[in-house]
Amino acid sequence: MPTLSKTFDDIQSRVINATSRVVPMHRQIQGLKLLMGAKKKAFGPRRPVPEFVESAIPDVNTLALEDIDVSNPFLYRQDQWRAYFKRLRDEAPVHYQKNSPFGPFWSVTRFEDIMFVDKSHDLFSAEPQIILGDPPEGLSVEMFIAMDPPKHDVQRSSVQGVVAPKNLKEMEELIRSRTGDVLDSLPLGQPFNWVPTVSKELTGRMLATLLDFPYEERHKLVEWSDRMAGAASATGGEYADEEIMFDDAADMAWSFSRLWRDKEARRAAGEEPGFDLISLLQSNDDTKDLINRPMEFIGNLTLLIVGGNDTTRNSMSGGLVAMNEFPKELEKLKAKPELIPNMVSEIIRWQTPLAYMRRVAKQDVELGGQTIKKGDRVVMWYASGNRDERKFEDPDHFIIDRKDARNHMSFGYGVHRCMGNRLAELQLRILWEEILKRFDKIEVVGEPERVQSNFVRGYSELMVQLTPKS
């Protein structure tokens, strides 16, 4: 059956690409949803969609090594992840879990080994997915984060201009004024949830700018992205309803094709192209016809909105959590505001907004005394590498003037190294510069609510109370 089913996938992708000229993309995706329903009836689901119900996670020291499963999406929420990864780093730095809900996989948990895997594109492939589990069946969009060279290089180079430092310099003032607006509108002296009011709001506005997306509809970008990264089958997230994801994909396809056509028309009418993503794609020979390759088209746009959404958002929240756990650092910062850039790196290290990237071994590889077999899934746990005591001194401490803070792994390494790293650093730097201008105290009141996922390490609720500068 798998061969038949595989052929089916190939055909499906080709049919979509071929018909996109005549059938609107969102119609095709709606069609795909019906098709997938039919396929599941005929072949049965590829693997049952796992359902995650939270229960108390045992103390790691009561478990046999082989029973340790760091794919559990509640490990972070229950604050058990540090103990689990420390045990793996010390006792089984290259560890095999043979029956997780996502299937068997290897965990690589030491800084040095993660660096090796991330760098070795010849040994480890990023295809077809960089998350541990599978995306909803039939919705396997093509993104260059999950492509190997040389295809990866071509696609990346056609879009990276949108977040290139030159472009960012132009955007700095805009980002600063928006950040100021949001901070000026916050309630003073009473608790409010920082996540939707600040972190989501600022990242949503940024995405709308990068895509030149209708500003008043920007919440859509955030919602699509949240559901995409939060699929239960992919990351153990809270979204188990795959039907909704097809609807989302169709919605996205519709919105983005409209945006594409609109820009095309404006350009044809003689308007200067902007510096937004779609204009850049249309200016580049390799991608000017991308609209005719829908799975790739949606893939690249999705990558940008997912890549730039959760990650920066959770660093914006994470910095506050860190400051409140280590209050002396805020005093240090007030005395020496020039530490902000280094602090930004330290926030990103400490939070590690994306816990890992996944690879698949292209051949048998010896690592840490284990043999990883060709075809095995390998997870590089950045969250663990960033807390590896072999690399960082007092790794669990948040230290804003840490000397080697920039050496963190949160942006990955090698050809897939985060394309938005400078943008993320810029947004966080401005946020903290503007915070220091306005507030004397930023207290976290109440325990933060953490997101259910083995991939995204973030917050859904962070109650904060502000005291203005006197």
Next chain:
Amino acid sequence: MGKITFIEHDQTEHVAEFKAGSSVMQIAVDNLIPGIDGDCGGECACGTCHVIVSDDWFRKTGTPGGEEEQMLSMTPERASTSRLGCQVVITDEMDGMTVHLPEFQM
């Protein structure tokens, strides 16, 4: 011992002393030269130590290796004499070398 000059994009010059055996990235980081981050610590895996070697010195530093070429190809400021500083091991012959820094690192 020898000297190497780093010239920032705005033409600010910084002269640093070196001992043979170190790398251009390490010398820049040790001397706090602005504009070289060296995020990966010299693993050829971040592209934040990009320098453009002046033509006369490019023969001495040699051309980029395969991995290095791949990382360099991702920066828009790639020039014909670009190198990743961490992959250039300094020899006594490089005394007096100048390298230019790009406007931005990856």
